[in-house]
Amino acid sequence: MKAKHQRLILAVVALVALITAGLLAASALKDEAAYFYAPGDVKAKGVEPGKPIRLGGMVVKGSLQKAPDGVTIHFDVTDGKATVPASFKGIAPDLFREGSGVVAEGAFDRSGTFQASNLLAKHDERYMPRELQGIQYDEKTYKMKAGQ
Amino acid sequence: MHRFANPARFLKIARPLTVWLFWPGLALLLIGAGCGLFVTPADYLQGDTVRILYIHVPAAWLGMGGWTGIAVAALMQLVWRHPLAAVAGRAIAMPGAFFTAICLVTGSIWGRPTWGTWWEWDGRMTSMLVLFFLYLGYIALANASARQGNGGVSPVTAIFGLVGAVNLPIINRSVVWWNSLHQGPSITLRGSSIDSALLWPLGFTLIGFTLIFVAILLMRMRAILAQNKIEARMQRLARG
Numbered sequence: 571m572k573a574k575h576q577r578l579i580l581a582v583v584a585l586v587a588l589i590t591a592g593l594l595a596a597s598a599l600k601d602e603a604a605y606f607y608a609p610g611d612v613k614a615k616g617v618e619p620g621k622p623i624r625l626g627g628m629v630v631k632g633s634l635q636k637a638p639d640g641v642t643i644h645f646d647v648t649d650g651k652a653t654v655p656a657s658f659k660g661i662a663p664d665l666f667r668e669g670s671g672v673v674a675e676g677a678f679d680r681s682g683t684f685q686a687s688n689l690l691a692k693h694d695e696r697y698m699p700r701e702l703q704g705i706q707y708d709e710k711t712y713k714m715k716a717g718q
Numbered sequence: 719m720h721r722f723a724n725p726a727r728f729l730k731i732a733r734p735l736t737v738w739l740f741w742p743g744l745a746l747l748l749i750g751a752g753c754g755l756f757v758t759p760a761d762y763l764q765g766d767t768v769r770i771l772y773i774h775v776p777a778a779w780l781g782m783g784g785w786t787g788i789a790v791a792a793l794m795q796l797v798w799r800h801p802l803a804a805v806a807g808r809a810i811a812m813p814g815a816f817f818t819a820i821c822l823v824t825g826s827i828w829g830r831p832t833w834g835t836w837w838e839w840d841g842r843m844t845s846m847l848v849l850f851f852l853y854l855g856y857i858a859l860a861n862a863s864a865r866q867g868n869g870g871v872s873p874v875t876a877i878f879g880l881v882g883a884v885n886l887p888i889i890n891r892s893v894v895w896w897n898s899l900h901q902g903p904s905i906t907l908r909g910s911s912i913d914s915a916l917l918w919p920l921g922f923t924l925i926g927f928t929l930i931f932v933a934i935l936l937m938r939m940r941a942i943l944a945q946n947k948i949e950a951r952m953q954r955l956a957r958g
């Protein structure tokens with residue numbers, strides 16, 4: 571066997587071992603490296619009140635309400651598996667709206683309402699002109715289709 | 719590939735190729751950026767903010783593509799002892815780091831109006847920042863370890879380049895494996911969820927930036943080879 575081939579085998583074996591190690595580490599981090607909890611995670615695992623976390627999901631359509639004081643908002647966050655109520659006092663980002671993604675920083679109170687101290691808007695991977703608004707991207711067929 | 723191991727043969731091709739890559743690349747970039755700013759419609763949700771996409775995406779692509787190049791060059795250097803591969807590794811590092819930095823900065827500027835934050839430690843942003851630090855480490859290691867005969871990087875640096883490639887699939891999958899603030903991939907093998915009315919200038923800037931990147935790579939390789947020549951001549955003169 572030529573030295574060149576030995577080096578090639580060594581390099582390939584080392585690379586395969588490294589990538590396997592990387593993937594193993596990444597999959598072990600699967601839960602720990604999550605940037606936020608989804609409502610389904612909260613329901614499945616339980617988060618004690620007062621523990622600071624990030625809660626991420628979609629703002630349920632029709633759930634957004636402004637409190638009488640004018641600066642507090644109440645809304646529901648869902649991930650399709652579970653829905654939790656949340657409230658926030660302050661100025662929400664421009665892209666925060668019903669039916670869109672949100673990541674809220676804060677903690678659950680005793681009554682199970684998420685008290686957010688900060689709101690971040692999360693948008694999805696769809697970009698389109700305004701004229702096409704309402705047209706949905708179908709993840710199964712990878713085509714645009716008319717929305718609700 | 720070993721046909722190009724001879725620097726004279728490489729230079730004969732690289733010299734005209736630099737010009738033929740750089741100017742068309744710049745033209746494509748200007749067309750793409752101009753159309754992205756003034757021709758395409760605004761996004762339904764983000765409005766005009768979406769236009770930073772035409773710089774942000776090519777920068778991310780070249781930041782990751784640069785390290786792919788470093789890893790391939792490292793493999794060719796370590797296994798086949800290709801003399802120009804070591805030179806290519808050194809030449810890629812700086813533009814690669816530069817585009818990674820552009821990606822991070824444009825992403826931060828984009829994040830403020832859309833997400834409401836300059837920076838968050840989510841999977842995509844953190845792994846991209848790690849890539850930037852890997853570039854800095856590679857550059858420092860390449861400069862600190864002994865200069866190889868032909869101006870290339872040392873074998874240790876090449877091994878570092880290979881090991882760092884582990885980060886590339888992590889960056890790519892970070893928005894799929896973990897909950898993240900960054901949205902999922904828009905362009906996949908099966909299609910694009912960016913509407914074609916917004917998508918097309920991205921092709922121009924993507925190809926434009928890539929051509930410029932390769933042109934810069936060739937320029938830097940030529941500069942390293944030219945420096946070799948100077949050093950060899952100086953040594954001959956010093957010996958008298």
